[in-house]
Amino acid sequence: MADPVAKKPMFSQEETNYELKIPYLKRLFKFLLPYKKWLVLTLVFMFVATVADLVSPYLLKQAVDHYIPKKDFKGILIIGALLVLMLFINKECSKNKIRLANRTGQMVLFDIRKALFDHVQGLSFSFFDKNSTGRIIVRIVNDVNTLNNLFTNGIVNVITDMSSLVLAAIIMFSINPRLAMVTFAVVPIFLVVLFTTRNAIKRNWRAVRRKIANLNAYIHENISGIRVIQAYVRQKVNRAIFKDVIDDVFLSWMRAVRINGIFSPAVEVCSMIGTLIIYFYGVKLLKINGVTVGTLIAFVSYLDRFWRPVVTLSNFYNQLLVASASSERIFEVLSVQPEIKEDKNPVEISTFRNSIEFKNVWFAYKDEEYVLKDVSFEIKKGMMVALVGATGSGKTTIVNLLSRFYDPQKGSILIDGIDLKKISFKSLRKLIGIVQQEPFLFSGSILDNILYGKPDAKFEEVIEVCKFLGAHDFISQFEDGYFTQVNERGTRLSTGQKQLICLSRLLLQNPQILILDEATASLDTHSELMVQNALNRIMKDRTSIVIAHRLSTIKDADLIIVMDKGRIAEMGTHESLIRKKGIYYELCASQIRFVKAG
Known part of the structure; x- marks a missing residue:
């Protein structure tokens, strides 16, 4: 006879094929429209913070190339003051950007969740006959929660990082196009790493979400049926089953972390190779084309600002995949129309007079x-x-x-x-x-x-x-x-x-x-x-x-x-x-x- 402890609970699996579905994302982003003023103000703070951050390496270049060799203490003090000012502007604008982004994001989530709840309240009994309470709750709570990172930080951060990446590249090409071209020779290597690991990362995190869904379902089932569980003295068996369920979550999480862990070091390696190229090729240019030490220092700083956003940008794609899947399920509910509708010109009756x-x-x-x-x-x-x-x-x-x-x-x-x-x-x-x-x-x-x-x-x-x-x-x-x-x-x-x-x-x-x-x-x-x-x-x-x-x-x-x-x-x-x-x-x-x- 089979050991009952060895049996794992069966759960109905929802569609887990996470693909980027643009129409659903467009509908989702429409919830941002009432807060476009706040979003624009957030982007203004973001842009100022990015510019202040990117000005600093150029100021450092000026100090190294012009003021330090001449021992111009006044010039050095002015550059120092400007660096402090840029740092202050960057931090203040970043703080305001984060505050406004979170406020805007939470208001959007508030609107989405309210729209879902209000819509469900007006649906006909036939909808609840076909959909379990747990499934409806997941739509209003979990699926909306998965959008949190996208709306509170994701959108603003990706614009920030894209701006930083593009501006850093432009400044590097404006300072020395040849050195910039050689430095970016490492980008194709990174793209190979990105496309190699992206699918594996997506697949493993998808498995994690599925295992966590199973965990939530089993906990909900056990709490709801606690009287039956205790009546049949099933605590020991259920504890063993629960251990298997959380083991599945743990193992799938660790697999995902290991695969995910490959990506960040790959970016660091690419950044390090780019830095070595700058020093190796830049030292040669010092002798030939008069490239300055300040230029090399600025290039290393800008290279860091180029690669730093890459990890965030690659994670943003995963955020879009999750948001796409969640938005599909959210709009699936919002698209359901009540079968029982009130007449456009309803009759008001206050008294029952004769018959049914x-x-x-x-x-x-x-x-x-x-x-x-x-x-x-x-x-x-x-x-x-x-x-x-x-x-x-x-x-x-x-x-x-x-x-x-x-x-x-x-x-x-x-x-x-x-x-x-x-x-x-x-x-x-x-x-x-x-x-x-x-x-x-x-x-x-x-x-x-x-x-x-x-x-x-x-x-x-x-x-x-x-x-x-x-x-x-x-x-x-x-x-x-x-x-x-x-x-x-x-x-x-x-x-x-x-x-x-x-x-x-x-x-x-x-x-x-x-x-x-x-x-x-x-x-x-x-x-x-x-x-x-x-x-x-x-x-x-x-x-x-x-x-x-x-x-x-x-x-x-x-x-x-x-x-x-x-x-x-x-x-x-x-x-x-x-x-x-x-x-x-x-x-x-x-x-x-x-x-x-x-």
Whole structure:
């Protein structure tokens, strides 16, 4: 039997083929446009700093060639003062360049992340059906973070380095073209090294990113499933698997570092060869063409300023590759359009007056795989309607369509004779309140959660609602009462308590139509009774649609709709359906047998 410790986790791999995709980079750089003034100011500081840096070797040349041989102390002092001034200008301008570049870059990242978050908030449920939470988070956090170096330093640095490289070359050719030509003879050698190592570096860092993605995924999975892990005593096995995962990260990182380490020494070697050429050939020119010692010193300084940016420029290409891949994934999300769109001139409704009507509704989550087939029924104001049937029969789909989380492919849904597609989102969602099977609380206080749907409600209103539903007593027992922090998902509360807080949040909004999606299914007997009493109070004088798992709770429903394989199989009251002895009768009988067997 295979050793379970030896098994490594399986992760879905995303596309890791990093290629330079110019159209995505162009779209990405459009986020810079609102900050072009800041970018121009940054480039001004950059240019002044570069010029100040490049003037220094020329001043040194003048001092060596003219003032030192003549023992002109005044001239030497002036050159010294100018060198100090150039150093001061360079440092101040560089400091301002870095500050402005980081400010501009962070503002761009802020805009990209905000655009992503705002866009995701408006997408339809179908998008979240197809994309995992982790994948969406990676887009908003990780993919935007990978752009950090590009926008905060990369773009400005590459312009700085290009300017320094070009200006240094121009100055060297202007001082002595022959010496410059001989010095740059080493450039072809460097280009061979660059193209030889670039692909290997790119390939190895791509492997590192993939291994780190696996590491993040495994950590996320283990934290999310910690209860299951401890229940099955899997800690030892998981620790061994985790060790393998981080070993993979370590080994791939070290391989990438070794390959990357070849490049910088290669640049140093090329620079050193260039320096030797300057001294060797320059000494000959001293005797022939009158090349000065100051010229040789200046050439060595300018050569350093020529090769120094080369490493940064080669790394910039890798930054562009990563940014290209990240921007592709970012714009992939931004290009998704919500399937459920509000009408251009939406109808505002403030009151539910007459009826809800489904007319020949067909719906499929996937093309042609219909989960609702020609569904038609009417719910009058004030009615309690129950939806029953086997799992997958279409009950939850009906309430999702009524809430307009999805739109039907065929047929229509009307409220007071108005097509749902014409009603504004805000008024529709204010009209309908949903109680889900799994209560969801946000991190923050109990009060924050209750006020979620109506932030401007008074504290007295909150207490009144909580007392009405029976939640006030247990909330008051906490040390901080309504200001008790519940943490993410309300981990400090029982499921029943969380459901009562969610019901308080719902009642505070005061919806006229209630949807109860198996609201007590995950509760114990005591909590179910407590929550059911609260539900009975909320449902009074409201139109209610109930998805029930315990048929005993819907005997008094005005209408029971029995779903079977996406169609309405039966409709009627409890008594009329029992007399039919059809699907509903069998469901009731099987539950009675189950209870007796228990």
